[in-house]
Amino acid sequence: MAQPTATLRVVAGDAVLLLERRFAADPERVWRAVSDPAELARWFPAAIDGDLRVGGHLRFTFSEDPADAGDGGEGQVTEFEPPRVFGFLWNRDALRFEVAPDGTEAGGTRFTLTHVAGGGALGRVAAAGTAHGWDTCLAALEDLLEGREPEAAPEAASDRLAAVERYVAEFGLDEGTAVTTPDGYVVSFTRDLLWTPLDDAWAALTGGGEVEAATAPPVGAVNDDVGAGPVTEADPPRVLEYTWTHEGAAAGTVRWELIHDPELGNRVELTQTVPEHLGSVLPTALAAWHTHLERYFAAVNGDVRGPWPRERAEELRGRYAARLG
Structure with missing residues (x-):
């Protein structure tokens, strides 16, 4: 099924990206994939370590070297309502994952990712690259849910350029x-x-x-x-x-x-x-x-x-x- 692209709006001066996906996996399976740190590490752009409760401190790490733990910054859990909502701050950005039944007889899932980019107008400037980054991450999430290994080869530079250019034009950036x-x-x-x-x-x-x-x-x-x-x-x-x-x-x-x-x-x-x-x-x-x-x-x-x-x-x-x- 063709997936919809990200949408962008501005709320109180901040750029808000919205991405929605429908997965064949049931909501319980999707919830584990978007809230369990071990599963998040397979599709989210950084490893997440911390206390998964409202107010809990989070640490984000890009490097695989333990000496660099936390090199992706810090955050805090803002919402945690299993098996439906996981919201958190990541540096100056706010992310929210929402899991819901898709209403079909097959029992699939509607997954919504909301990303409020901090930085005001400058957060909007970066929205095209951010949107494409989430498209890539959500493709990896779908692979995880379908039991497939994610693409091993890096994305071709020409494909990345074309995808970001489309978002730049669509968002008016x-x-x-x-x-x-x-x-x-x-x-x-x-x-x-x-x-x-x-x-x-x-x-x-x-x-x-x-x-x-x-x-x-x-x-x-x-x-x-x-x-x-x-x-x-x-x-x-x-x-x-x-x-x-x-x-x-x-x-x-x-x-x-x-x-x-x-x-x-x-x-x-x-x-x-x-x-x-x-x-x-x-x-x-x-x-x-x-x-x-x-x-x-x-x-x-x-x-x-x-x-x-x-x-x-x-x-x-x-x-x-x-x-x-």
Whole structure:
């Protein structure tokens, strides 16, 4: 049976992912699989150790080395109602597993996983990778319930990229904004880089070469639709800023920032300042960076794409123009 994908909504500023699965196994069997630490270790992303009662302390471990116990952080049980509900905190996130009969004569189970991502707006930025991660975990849970061995081979990078890109588009995580400022506008995008090391993300942006002030910016940081002037700041592997030009004259700055977050992963924040008298270029700028960041995310994940996709950029320019009015 085809499984539904994750859904995303925002509640009180936090991203909430909801995933539902139907399993042929009965509810008692599913409850054991989602509450017994030994069974959780076979599908959940971290081993869980602790006191399974409301208020009980939990410890999460990724490494198999006993010396690294707790390297995944800590949490607390918030709900524990066998054989129906298991809720807990994991660092700044809240997870809830709900087990219920699926209402069929076969006696299967409806399983619902709710993940409230801490971090406010930044938790939403990481939602696509998180959703795909849960899809992978729940596939392993289904294997466990069906008595199958989980896939031994790691997921192909191309499959992972395609799955995350689908969620990025579905959740609207690729959309940019144009905010009015006293001097004009700021075009802004924030994109998750999953857990790509900053050095690798910087290399994808710069081609691995040296970047210095007053020189031309690297090809990976510019595109066909935003004129590029000299670099004004370079701080590898975190900051690259350069002047952008309009009709040959300096008009503002483009700034790339690569940011590490130990809990949410790494991300890129891109901004372009636009003076008030050039407000007409906003749809083009938004479309250009939307397209550019699609290609950059692919490159960071090993898929270096061909020439600038003019049709895609034009499609997005029309969409942003309609939104801006």
